[in-house]
Amino acid sequence: MKAAVSYSVSILGAGRVATHLGNALFQAGHHIVQVYGRNPEKANALAEKLNAEAIHDISLINPDVAMLIMAVSDDAIGSLSAELPLINGCVAHTAGFRDRHEINSKHKRKAVFYPLQTFTFEREVDFSKVPFFIEADEADDLELLRQLAAGLSPKIIASTIEQRRILHLAAVMTSNFSNALYIVAKELLDEYGLDFSVLHPLLLETAQKALEVDPREGQTGPARRNDQGTIEKHLKLLEDKPQIAEIYQLMTNYIINTYHNKTNE
Amino acid sequence: MKAAVSYSVSILGAGRVATHLGNALFQAGHHIVQVYGRNPEKANALAEKLNAEAIHDISLINPDVAMLIMAVSDDAIGSLSAELPLINGCVAHTAGFRDRHEINSKHKRKAVFYPLQTFTFEREVDFSKVPFFIEADEADDLELLRQLAAGLSPKIIASTIEQRRILHLAAVMTSNFSNALYIVAKELLDEYGLDFSVLHPLLLETAQKALEVDPREGQTGPARRNDQGTIEKHLKLLEDKPQIAEIYQLMTNYIINTYHNKTNE
Numbered sequence: 411m412k413a414a415v416s417y418s419v420s421i422l423g424a425g426r427v428a429t430h431l432g433n434a435l436f437q438a439g440h441h442i443v444q445v446y447g448r449n450p451e452k453a454n455a456l457a458e459k460l461n462a463e464a465i466h467d468i469s470l471i472n473p474d475v476a477m478l479i480m481a482v483s484d485d486a487i488g489s490l491s492a493e494l495p496l497i498n499g500c501v502a503h504t505a506g507f508r509d510r511h512e513i514n515s516k517h518k519r520k521a522v523f524y525p526l527q528t529f530t531f532e533r534e535v536d537f538s539k540v541p542f543f544i545e546a547d548e549a550d551d552l553e554l555l556r557q558l559a560a561g562l563s564p565k566i567i568a569s570t571i572e573q574r575r576i577l578h579l580a581a582v583m584t585s586n587f588s589n590a591l592y593i594v595a596k597e598l599l600d601e602y603g604l605d606f607s608v609l610h611p612l613l614l615e616t617a618q619k620a621l622e623v624d625p626r627e628g629q630t631g632p633a634r635r636n637d638q639g640t641i642e643k644h645l646k647l648l649e650d651k652p653q654i655a656e657i658y659q660l661m662t663n664y665i666i667n668t669y670h671n672k673t674n675e
Numbered sequence: 676m677k678a679a680v681s682y683s684v685s686i687l688g689a690g691r692v693a694t695h696l697g698n699a700l701f702q703a704g705h706h707i708v709q710v711y712g713r714n715p716e717k718a719n720a721l722a723e724k725l726n727a728e729a730i731h732d733i734s735l736i737n738p739d740v741a742m743l744i745m746a747v748s749d750d751a752i753g754s755l756s757a758e759l760p761l762i763n764g765c766v767a768h769t770a771g772f773r774d775r776h777e778i779n780s781k782h783k784r785k786a787v788f789y790p791l792q793t794f795t796f797e798r799e800v801d802f803s804k805v806p807f808f809i810e811a812d813e814a815d816d817l818e819l820l821r822q823l824a825a826g827l828s829p830k831i832i833a834s835t836i837e838q839r840r841i842l843h844l845a846a847v848m849t850s851n852f853s854n855a856l857y858i859v860a861k862e863l864l865d866e867y868g869l870d871f872s873v874l875h876p877l878l879l880e881t882a883q884k885a886l887e888v889d890p891r892e893g894q895t896g897p898a899r900r901n902d903q904g905t906i907e908k909h910l911k912l913l914e915d916k917p918q919i920a921e922i923y924q925l926m927t928n929y930i931i932n933t934y935h936n937k938t939n940e
Contacts, residue, residue, distance in 0.1 A: 484905065507905055526873060528880055528895055530888065539876040567873070576867045579909050580860035583919075584874055585881040586896035587926040588853040593890045593933065595845035602841045608791060608832070609849055610886045611804040615793055616850040617882035621875045623795065625858045630793055631851030640749070640772055644844050653929060654848075660922055661852040667918065668858065 415557060417476040418499075420444040420462075422490060424452035426529040427504050428481035434537045436460045438561030443475050468493045475499045477558060479523060480513070487512045500551045506578035509571055510545055521546040523555055524574060525563075528585050541565040543574055594654055626668075633665035680822055682741040683764075685709040685727075687755060689717035691794040692769050693746035699802045701725045703826030708740050733758045740764045742823060744788060745778070752777045765816045771843035774836055775810055786811040788820055789839060790828075793850050806830040808839055859919055891933075898930035 416439050421432050424447030436442050442460040447453030450466050457464035465471060473495050480503040482490055487503050491514040501513050502521035513520040522545040527535060542559035546552045552568060559566045596606040619628050632640040641662055648655035681704050686697050689712030701707050707725040712718030715731050722729035730736060738760050745768040747755055752768050756779040766778050767786035778785040787810040792800060807824040811817045817833060824831045861871040884893050897905040906927055913920035
């Protein structure tokens with residue numbers, strides 16, 4: 411998908427988000443001017459892929475790009491933006507949870523460009539499915555963010571910081587915590603000589619089902635049926651694993667309260 | 676996929692598992708003799724689809740089928756198998772967590788035929804991806820179960836009841852509890868006027884990633900980084916939701932203990 415207008419974009423960072431986003435913007439036809447990274451090897455490698463200049467001294471960042479994207483760790487947004495020369499273009503961070511005013515106040519056009527997805531180096535990202543949340547002070551900057559995102563995804567949402575914070579929290583609950591449950595399950599199976607791969611079809615179907623059926627309709631299992639006999643036997647299997655038993659009990663209570671016991675919350 | 680040998684099979688139950696499994700066995704070329712269901716309408720509908728006889732009086736079940744599959748609720752296994760005439764063929768239940776000896780002792784050839792998947796009426800099941808766990812006393816019956824499953828899936832595992840119980844528990848933790856986390860996330864987003872569909876790509880990617888990367892390698896997020904600043908701010912957003920805050924705290928602690936604090940468990 412080619413963007414209608416080609417913009418000049420520079421990227422701070424050479425990690426997972428910088429790499430995937432940089433690639434996607436480059437593929438969409440934007441001109442990636444510079445890539446800055448603390449790790450020179452990574453910055454060089456990414457810059458080469460994006461036909462950009464690798465920068466290792468942040469004071470050399472060109473202040474006149476249309477958009478400078480800070481795809482860096484949350485805690486570096488403030489300090490790194492302070493080290494930058496004054497940027498005339500729009501400066502956007504990509505963090506789900508941080509205020510755009512953490513970008514140093516000398517930059518006048520502060521923005522957020524947040525792709526809601528989990529990024530892994532080894533896996534390609536299909537940005538056409540990724541929602542982009544954008545924020546800026548001025549309508550012109552919102553329009554610029556919208557045009558940049560439009561080359562990547564049809565799903566672009568102008569959000570408030572309150573909405574973005576809840577989104578980030580919801581993303582942690584579903585993605586990070588589901589993955590933690592996969593770790594728990596794998597540990598249980600390992601102990602009994604069973605391969606985690608037997609759960610793969612179930613994991614995938616559980617996620618796919620939630621895309622089609624409201625998860626409240628799609629809930630199944632002993633807690634959904636308030637099947638205390640099975641719940642007790644499950645807990646007995648976890649007798650020597652107090653931390654996992656506690657997770658089991660709490661998630662079970664949540665489901666029972668949701669369906670059987672609505673006064674509890 | 677056609678089975679090498681066609682067997683005569685009857686089915687007790689007309690719910691989700693009975694429907695999906697019956698269809699798959701019928702498609703694989705087996706002869707579905709009878710379908711019994713408490714709800715006459717459902718039993719008739721399923722029997723018609725499977726070119727079988729619908730039975731509403733359990734004493735009329737033909738005792739000479741190769742396999743009688745009890746795809747009924749866990750608690751009905753004992754009582755319903757007691758009401759059956761003595762079955763000469765193999766009697767298998769499909770429950771993840773129940774002992775095959777819950778099948779009434781008058782039936783000599785008790786077995787388990789457990790497809791590890793979550794079943795929904797509205798969604799087709801690709802059985803070729805579903806692992807089947809089988810148990811029986813006699814080698815001949817194990818072979819029969821294996822041949823029945825082989826028409827549906829390449830993944831057939833002879834299990835012990837201990838393994839099956841852990842599998843069932845692990846399935847609950849990953850599938851039922853992940854879905855409960857989706858419910859939590861949806862409630863949070865609803866409150867802020869955001870549509871749950873913005874999380875769909877993330878849910879799907881999280882599951883797909885776990886099929887390729889060990890979930891222990893694939894863990895990301897604030898707890899993985901032990902980012903206490905973000906964790907505290909997330910908890911502040913949950914101040915008026917004690918039950919969700921507790922889930923957040925416990926899952927976060929599990930992840931932190933897994934990566935940062937190995938002495939805690």
